[in-house]
Amino acid sequence: MTESVGDSGLRFEIWFRRRKSQDTFILQVNLKEQGQLRCQDEFIVWCGRKKYLRHVFLFEDLILFSKTKKIEGGYDIYIYKQSFKTAEIGMTESVGDSGLRFEIWFRRRKSQDTFILQAASGEVKNAWTSIIGKILWRQALRNRGQTAASNA
Numbered sequence: 001m002t003e004s005v006g007d008s009g010l011r012f013e014i015w016f017r018r019r020k021s022q023d024t025f026i027l028q029v030n031l032k033e034q035g036q037l038r039c040q041d042e043f044i045v046w047c048g049r050k051k052y053l054r055h056v057f058l059f060e061d062l063i064l065f066s067k068t069k070k071i072e073g074g075y076d077i078y079i080y081k082q083s084f085k086t087a088e089i090g091m092t093e094s095v096g097d098s099g100l101r102f103e104i105w106f107r108r109r110k111s112q113d114t115f116i117l118q119a120a121s122g123e124v125k126n127a128w129t130s131i132i133g134k135i136l137w138r139q140a141l142r143n144r145g146q147t148a149a150s151n152a
Helices: 120-150
Strands: 001-003 013-018 024-030 037-047 049-059 060-071 075-085 091-092 099-108 114-118
Touching: 037 120, 049 075, 049 120, 060 091, 091 120
Parallel strands: none
Antiparallel strands: 001 013, 013 024, 037 049, 037 114, 049 060, 060 075, 091 099, 099 114
């Protein structure tokens, strides 16, 4: 997978390999179409009982989870793991006693389909929850306006 910046904007190219035939598939996620990149950071992420270290990118319309891989020359590449439209998520601003964790949950999924993200500091956690809260608020207002317009 590669991350590239150019005239077309930031994009991830993800290679998938089928185990039996070893064919390579490329999936491009055009991140320019996902709105402005609001923030990115490393988090410890829990999904159920599993725990991962993930580099998370937050766009206006997408939250993307990736795995950081160090390559020769001291560069990092980000291996795509999963992404979700921000319109599909909700947030609990504080989880646990550490002051470093918050939860992302999904409106149309099972309750066990949640992600708990632990930031490296309270400052990072507060910045992320503030930005996510503003994104969700703007989306709610936009949806409310669209509903009112369609009912008129």
